[in-house]
Amino acid sequence: MPNATLELLLARNRIHAARVSRHDAEYFSRHEAGQAPRCLWIGCADSRVPVDTLVQASPGELFVMRNVANQVLAEDDSIMSGIEYALNTLRVDTVIICGHTHCGGVDFAGLMAVVPGEEKKDTPLTRQMFPLSQALRQQIKQHPEWRQLSKDHLKRFFVEANVRQQIVHLQQTSLFQSAKRQRPLEIFGCIYDLKTGILDVLSDENGENTL
Ligand SMILES: [Zn+2]
Structure with a gap:
């Protein structure tokens, strides 16, 4: 056919x-x-974020793992096996965790975070996004002023909070900690803006790029 x-x-x-x-x-x-890529890229599966194209990368430059909303979850063997291979076999020295504006996965987790009962549906997507929804709910508790934000601003905050959360998840893995003890290894959080095509590095609370 x-x-x-x-x-x-x-x-x-x-x-x-x-x-x-x-x-x-x-x-x-x-x-x-x-292959001998220097960079592991963990990004969202969104079709509007063409990883190699947006940084003009040639084949062999980036080792790319993608899933819904660029999640790094210790219990997810798919992402963890890719991280293991990139850190231990390819021995990359740079990890980029890249979120993006208008991320449907983050929006979904945000909905689960603010609408009671949404997280009770048992589907692969809700299971995958549940940890993020809980983290976002915690963030809203810590920053009650977020409730005053416009919908678009809140979504942007969620996208950034997600990237920071996944960086913490990666840093907590024994895979990362072991590789970091052996050689220089840096993680950067980035946000790709669908509207402008610009990729920006997230800064930490001190204004430094390296998170
Ligand atoms: Zn996305």
């Missing part, structure tokens, strides 16, 4: 492969030797 979506993607792939090979005949064969 023909599938228009797949056919379009395959057609574009053939054009891409032919164009690149014409420009550089060894381009694809060079990748057979292996």
Whole structure:
């Protein structure tokens, strides 16, 4: 059964492969030797955040893990296995945890945080976003002034709070702590703005970029 979506993607792939090979005949064969990326990128699965494109990265530069709302959860073997491989085998020296504006996953967790009963639905998505919803609920308790914010501002605060939360989660893992003892290893939190295409680094409470 023909599938228009797949056919379009395959057609574009053939054009891409032919164009690149014409420009550089060894381009694809060079990748057979292996990969040595310096950076692990943990980002959201959102289709509007094209990781390699937005930082103009070439194949082999970024080791990318993506899921809904860039979650780093110790009980999630999918993300943890990627982190293990990036830290222990590839030995990356930089980790970027990247959130983005208009994140549907964070919005969902925010809804669970503020609307009683939302978190009781038992689906893969609610289970995945439950820890974040609890963290956001805690943040609202600590910052009651957030309730006065416009919806858009509150959503932006949630996106930033999420990135900071996932950085803490990563720092708490034995994988990260062990790698950090062995070599220089830095984590940065970033936010990609869908409206402008700009990627910014989150600062900590001292205004420093390194979190
Ligand atoms: Zn998202």
